[in-house]
Amino acid sequence: MGILDFIVSVLGALAWPTAVLIIFALCRKPLLALIPLISRIKFRDLELEITNKIEEAKKASTLPSTAALLASRPDIAGEADRLYSLISHSPRSAIMEAWRLVETTGNRVVAKHLGPEVPPHLRSPFSIGEALRSRELISVEQYKTLTELRRIRNEAVHAPEFVLSPEAVKDYVDLAVSLKSELEKL
Secondary structure, eight states: OOHHHHHHHHHHHHHHHHHHHHHHHHHHHHHHHHGGGOOEEEETTEEEEOOHHHHHHHHHOOOOOHHHHHHHOHHHHHHHHHHHHHHHHOHHHHHHHHHHHHHHHHHHHHHHHHOSOOOGGGSSHHHHHHHHHHTTSSOHHHHHHHHHHHHHHHHHHHOTTOOOOHHHHHHHHHHHHHHHHHHHTO
C-alpha cells in the first residue's frame, strides 16, 4: 500500500464523521431547540423517558396545592379521583380528560367575560389563554401553565408513542385540576 492509497483510505474513513460534525455545527441551534419537545428517546437497548416539561410547569406554577384543594372541594376531589383512576389504564386518556376540564372551564370564563356572542376564534384552546391573558383575568404564570398543559395535551394526542411515567401524568392532572379551580374563581 502506497502513501497515496493510505491517504485516500484515511480520507474515506473520515468523510462521514466530518460531514456529520459539520451538519451538526451548522444546525445546532435548531436541533437543540427540539430537545424540550422529546418525550422519549430509544437507542438500541437504552430507553429514556423525559418528563421534565411537566416537572418544570409544576415548579413554575403559582397554583394552590392540589392536596389542600381536594380536601376543601369534594366536587373537584371527585373529578381528580376519576382522572387518577385513568392513569394506570390509559395515561393518554387521563391527560386528555384533565385538559378537557381546563378547556371547558376556560370556555365558560371567556363566555362570561365576553358575553354570549363569543366569536368562534376565541373558543379554540389556544385562544382561550390569549383571551384571558389579554384581559388580565389570569396571571402570566397561569397563562404559561395553561399553555404548557395545552402543548403536552397536544403531544399526548398526536405523538404515536407518547409515554410518561404515572407520576408525571399525576402531576399533569394535579396542575390541570388546580388551574380549573383557579379559572372557576374568575
